[in-house]
Amino acid sequence: MTQQPDRASPLAMLETMMLIRAYEETIVAMSEAGTGPGSCTSVGQEASAVGVVHALGAHDRILTNHRSAGHLLARGADPGRMLAEVLGRRDGYCKGKSGHLHISAKALGVILTSTIVGGELSLATGVALSQKMLAEDDGIVVCFFGDGAACEGVFHESLNLATVWELPILYVCENNQWQAFVHRRETMPVDEVRHWAAAHAIDSRSVDGNDVEAVHAAAREAVGRIRETGKPMFLETLTYRLRGHFEPDDQSYVDPAELAAWQARDPIALLQRRLLARDELTAAQLRTIERNVRARLDDATLFAEASPFPDISELITDIYA
Amino acid sequence: MTQQPDRASPLAMLETMMLIRAYEETIVAMSEAGTGPGSCTSVGQEASAVGVVHALGAHDRILTNHRSAGHLLARGADPGRMLAEVLGRRDGYCKGKSGHLHISAKALGVILTSTIVGGELSLATGVALSQKMLAEDDGIVVCFFGDGAACEGVFHESLNLATVWELPILYVCENNQWQAFVHRRETMPVDEVRHWAAAHAIDSRSVDGNDVEAVHAAAREAVGRIRETGKPMFLETLTYRLRGHFEPDDQSYVDPAELAAWQARDPIALLQRRLLARDELTAAQLRTIERNVRARLDDATLFAEASPFPDISELITDIYA
Amino acid sequence: MRTITVNDAVGEALAEEMRRDPRVLIFGEGVATKRHDLLAEFGAARVRNTPLAEGIIAGTAVGAAATGLRPVVDLLFAPFLCFAMDEIVNSAGKLRYLSGGQFAFPMVVLALSGAGWGVGAQHNHNLEAWFAHAPGLKVVMPSNAADFKGLLKAAIRDDNPVLFFMDLALGFQPGEVPQHEHLVPIGRAATVRGGSDLTLISYAKTVHTCMEAAHRLAEIGVSAEVIDLRSLKPLDEGAILRSVGKTGRVVVVHEASRSCGIGAEVAALVAEHAFASLRAPVVRLTGPDAPAPASFPLEQAFVPQADAIVSAAMKLFADIGSATSVTHADFPLEPA
């Protein structure tokens, strides 16, 4: 499985990150205007999503959770169909039945999104078992989850089974320091989930989750190792949830100093500054990307808002196969 | 909380261990004769039960599981009432409703025995919370469970909560190498559960579970530390299930060499040899203990078999408080 | 009397009971963050955030309840109870019995469910019937602010595990709540409207839909009695049978799915114990046997509506011999 070289380029990653941000901002605007529902945005966590997903091959599979927009868009999901899903419309990836919380897109290999925190961890081992037993290639499984999910017992059950059965899974813990309205430090004795993972004899690392190049390098290495050994690995992206848990959220319970410190490390601004400084990006290019992204989101919004609601008869379809 | 000095003496511990063995042999004999049900015996694990329980004070509380006879007897439970319970009789600790799998004895501080593997781990934190918030003394909670239970996610949830809330719990993992019909090595990547426990920032140790003096020393130290700090500790007793999972069990799936090696380390024979060698026990004393224990079990059997079955009306009592 | 919302009624019940009894405490994911008034008044030992792990939250409550505390745990949305079933069903529900009565489990589990937020089936699943089917538990699901307050206070004082289900759509609904101490006994239904021709039986938000239907039925000359079950276990069988004994016609309405739901229990009870009084088929009007969709119009359609209740009721006055299936939105009977 080879990577399209451009997917791995910092510029490609920047564009995807900016697309994700613009998408989430669109959702927030709709929610504020009362034309869309609340949602769990991935603002601040774009580097984690893009760094990992841009390191995957076409046959790899992804499981994700309630904060999935970044993973889906990085995988190439159409923002129009995603928005349509968020709005509960017929052209959404799940015909509007999911709404924003459990969007999956089988054709893109985005399998089994669960909004039960920990659900994705319980399912990932089975998807990896299929990869191992049925796949003709060396496809692996990436399972995205949060620091909160790591507190559910099924996190340990999943890692243990993956170890014992030697399943090709990259566990990506997006440690954004928050678990809904509870700070991570209230729920675990250490700062990094990787200590828990390592106890399962899994190769476990953490990386600056706001530095997309660092995430991408770590993910590429991990993916390569998993293809080679068939064994699971654990990668923790240390990042921050810059907006609240669920829109709207006034974040009154958040320490302003902590928030400000992480805002100063916004992953998109960080990459832009770095690329400008390295002369890999010009101000004009940046404006072009911005315009492209804006245009895609405008189209997406038009598409989504034009999509009709599902017919009431859909209430009882897709229950049984 | 001070210990009765004699409870801590090797001789006292030997006698309890022999009582437990005789009890389990009684159950096995009944089961073979068809006069009693099958059960999960603790044969081979007596040192673990006695070493720990003899280190506790009167206000400490115990939670245990399906393999609980040793813990109960070491705590001073009446073998007659235990046998009556196993036989489903009215004078059993639970009026015959439990049978052998979930015997609890509130008056002895043996709280909430669960035969759902992992159940005791999910309950221990609450009992410890009561000790911490309500108790006038420095009572602690001991939670006994097996290596299999450590595979349930709730093991990790329990240890994590105990750490985060600083609960006075001594977790005692009786690692007997078997999880029903599956060898421990098939279910975890390391030989000792303590590696999993340590990841929760809990002071975690393992000890030769067939050496009652070693277990007792480790338990006393742990109990003292918990009383001092209020924080949980983890103690693993490395031992072996000398009989099958549940009577009758031909152990055809067990490696005979492994079984023989552990039989050679039978905790009772080991202590007897050691005490005889140290001149702390004479052959005559040993015979006396044997006779005492035998007599207690004979009485217990008579008591249990004489106890009537509960009245059918008991089917619907004790459901609601 | 004064008017407060359901959410405020819940807050009052918690505060009053914590004030009254120092053994009462509350914990759960975000409880200390969200209920800062309780935290301020009762301190960090009695108002606790937890790690994100429903199993150990519930298990801790069970262990604490057995040994002298009276915990209330907030497990957020009903589907998350799926991670706490062992602790609630196998431990809290059974260990009193299995121990021969040595332990009691005075604890309350709070959980939200029902349509209204467009979050789909992993947040919205009406699971109350599961707990009515399991031994040793009590289950309540109120419909108005006064009952929320009075039943929650009673649940906290009860020596048994009580599942307290909160219909999400009711949270901001205002209602009159007595100023003084207000307790509602568990196990007692409320006849919220008297009537003589037929009985509408429901609980939670669909009680209001039944009231609307009853109002419309009155306009066309049909006198409908409306019973709000409030307690789903124990069920107030006397109140149900008395009403049916009078009216001879029943429509049971709830949002939860039909198969083995509370409506099945009520219908079966009536078919056995009020058979001689029955003048028409016992009709259930329930949510479909489907996961709850997120899409707004589908989510709305999931919930039984007053129109459907009125037309189901009207059919009961037709000739019995010709009485045919009346199910919500005419969904097929079989899932396949």
Next chain:
Amino acid sequence: MRTITVNDAVGEALAEEMRRDPRVLIFGEGVATKRHDLLAEFGAARVRNTPLAEGIIAGTAVGAAATGLRPVVDLLFAPFLCFAMDEIVNSAGKLRYLSGGQFAFPMVVLALSGAGWGVGAQHNHNLEAWFAHAPGLKVVMPSNAADFKGLLKAAIRDDNPVLFFMDLALGFQPGEVPQHEHLVPIGRAATVRGGSDLTLISYAKTVHTCMEAAHRLAEIGVSAEVIDLRSLKPLDEGAILRSVGKTGRVVVVHEASRSCGIGAEVAALVAEHAFASLRAPVVRLTGPDAPAPASFPLEQAFVPQADAIVSAAMKLFADIGSATSVTHADFPLEPA
């Protein structure tokens, strides 16, 4: 035809389906140890022991089913399902729907329950109704060797999650099973005895109790039809309604507790859709609303007996007006 035990029928079904379809695999705690014949024939990749963790066993099955495998998982005793509810109910049951039909979940969950081993309520709890109440699942619970085999094979071939409950007491019961390929469609009840005066409806081991009762009723001139539901979801509503249409009298019998059980669903169905045919109250005869005790005589008393069925049936021929409560062993209606 030849006679084999229920356990052997299960073993045959597994072996035949694994032979037929390489995507079928089985795993669980001790599965590879206990089913060494399957291990020998199909190898360690398809017959696996697991760590002791029901949640991940079930979750792995769900993930595998969504992506091309057809797993069978053995979760041992039904109460252990409490550790796997999220995976079964929130994932397997809902993710097809929530994904707009993108995924299917062809998987089978095996679980034992029922009296007969004296192991108490944490091993013995008849939970089948929970899964009949949850969307997206199928539930079967056979009563004889042939149906065990035929339904298990059908369950493995079904593209949906199927809960396969095995009544513990039946394991060693012999029965005739066809030599050749034998499939029993899910969703179809069996009329195991024809009759005209009343219908006894049951499933699992109490089908045999109903047969015994029918036999005794025949001796006193009452012709009882006996229906073995076999599938609890989908329920064969047609078969139930046809029989009641003929007999006008129904007793539903099961070991599971009454409140919101399968019997409630059957009774409610009849009370709605066969009302005009009913000539007597619809009676349920069930296990008490109690945890299952270990003590032998209590455990036996937990299960509905033929005596009680006969006397419940006889009461249905008394004057309707005087029909009174007929519940198992005359337990009080309310739990309190």
